[in-house]
Amino acid sequence: MPTNLPPQARLKFEEYTQAKTPEEKIKKLRELYSLIPKHKGTEKLEKFIRRRIAELKREVEKKKPEKRAKRVGPFIKKKGAAQIVLLGYTNSGRSTILKSLTNARVRISPNPFTTSDPFEGAMRIKGTFIQFVETPPLIPQDYDAKPTKIALALARNADAIALVVDGTDNPVQSVSDIISLLEANGITIGGSPGRVKIRKSRGVSSIIISMKGRVIDGTEADIRMLLESYGIKQAIVDIEGTVSMEDVEEAIFGDKIRKPTFVFVTRTDLEDGKGGFLKVKDAFPELKVYPFSPTNPLNKEELGTDLLELLGIIRVFTKPFGRKEPDEKALILERGSTVIDAAAKIHKSFAKTFKYAKIWSERLPYSPMRVGKDFLLEDGDILEIKG
Ligand SMILES: Nc1nc2c(ncn2[C@@H]2O[C@H](COP(=O)(O)OP(=O)(O)OP(=O)(O)O)[C@@H](O)[C@H]2O)c(=O)[nH]1
Ligand SMILES: [Mg+2]
Structure with a gap:
């Protein structure tokens, strides 16, 4: 819900958006903070202001030449249905x-800092594979260290984040610390995979929305209203993937990324590790938590299905018309895709010549079932299209 700001606060917000330097922005935000009424409805706004001030302060710090951080941008090319980073301490x-989980020939050792460069591997599941990337370790004593920076850059680029914590070594604290670190770097964990970017621009005469995704709980008119309630009248709004109105509101305060996140608690072959796993599960009920030990490996097919669900992805197995068996390689689609979306993904012209489709699935009362183009697909469906 839009926060109803009193007029002075709205004015101050406008002054903030027009401020040029980070120093000036900090000043305006501080003034804005003192102007907003403090109640449940403005808690979020307060939180954002605090976060934004912290970010701006860091920006000011970075501008000082002796402290300028080197840009690190390692990039692991995405392959398969999704890329997931394994993020954790050494x-x-x-x-x-x-x-x-994968075919990777990576070195395992009791010595710290064994993996210093990103390392990737593919977890094969029915119809596709999921790419896992081990990042350099996060250094808890020094989050400005290069390995942490590289790890965060990789996390920012990935489709999902797996937090890896040692079950025998304060795992609840570790999860909570890593989440704070991500938040401080503009990465919000959990929720739907998507991205909202708002660029205030005098070059456009109104609010322009580029919708490459979906807003689950609002319309384009709602977005316009929300932005206007913050005094924003000229802006370009880019929406990718699945987002909520809350994400849009948060994006007003800066570019914001939300990543689906889950946790692996390791060393659950040890008594302490088992206890640690239960504690993490208790402490973070909103996160999916998996116990891990090399002696009791996870079922890849089950894990894969879970992860696709978390990522909002489905696998559809297409069957060329008249053939008996569907393709082994799945068509990867966003959850919420229909038969016509699948047709368009196979071939543009296919969507135009579409007549009807047949679906085979255990969820249906009978198979094959003849369906129209708006039929909603689900993970594992077998699809034959008559064009
Ligand atoms: N008992 C037990 N040992 C484990 C488990 N997971 C990892 N280890 C051991 O812990 C040590 C470190 O494991 P790695 O997988 O190399 O850890 P890492 O996070 O990749 O560490 P770096 O790459 O060095 O930063 C190794 O000696 C592993 O054999 C587990 O679930 N149970
Ligand atoms: Mg390693």
């Missing part, structure tokens, strides 16, 4: 997980 067991 020795937490990231390589052990990578080796257990």
Whole structure:
């Protein structure tokens, strides 16, 4: 819900958006903070202002030449249905997980800092594979260290984040610390995979919305109203993937990324590790938490199905018309895709010549079922299109 700001606060917000330097922006935000009424409805806004001030302060710091951070931007090309980073401290067991789930020939060692460069592997599941990337370790004593920077850059680029924590070494604290680190770097964990970007621009005469995704709980008119309630009249809004109105509101305060996130708790073959796993599960009920030990490996097919669900992805197995068996390689689609979306993805012209389709699935009362173009697909469906 839009926060109803009193007029002075709205004016101050406008002054903030027009401020040129970070120093000036900090000043305006501080003034705005003192102007907003403090109640439940403005808690979020307060939080954003605090976060934005912290970010701007860091920006000011960075501008000082002796402290300028080097840009690190390693990039692992995405392959398969999705890219997931394994993020955690050194020795937490990231390589052990990578080796257990994928074909990667990564080195595992009791010595710290064994994996210093990103390492990737593919977890094969029915119809596709999921790419896992072990990042350099997060350094808890020094989050400005290069390995942490590289790890965060990789996390920012990935489709999902797997937090890896040692079950025998304060795992609840580790999860909570890593989440704070991500938040401080503009990455919000959990929720739907998507991105909202709002660029205030005098070059456009109104609010222009470029919708490459979907807003689950609002319309384009709602977005316009929300932005206007913050005094924004000229802006370009880019929406990718699935987002909520809350995401849009948060994006007003800066570019914002939300990543689906889950947790691996390692060393659950040890008594302490088992206890640690239960504690993490208790402490973070909103996150999916998996126990891990090399002696009791996870079922890849089940894990894969879980992860696709978390990512909002489905696999559809297409069958060329008249053939008996569907393709082994799945068509990867966003959840919410219909038969016509699948047709368009196979071939543009296919969507135009579409007549009807047949679906085979255990969820249907009978198979094959003849369906129209708006039929909603689900993970595992077999699809034959008559064009
Ligand atoms: N008992 C037990 N040992 C584990 C488990 N996971 C990892 N280890 C051991 O912990 C040590 C570190 O594991 P790695 O997988 O290399 O850890 P990492 O997070 O990749 O660490 P770096 O790459 O060095 O930062 C190794 O000696 C592993 O054998 C586990 O679930 N149970
Ligand atoms: Mg490693």
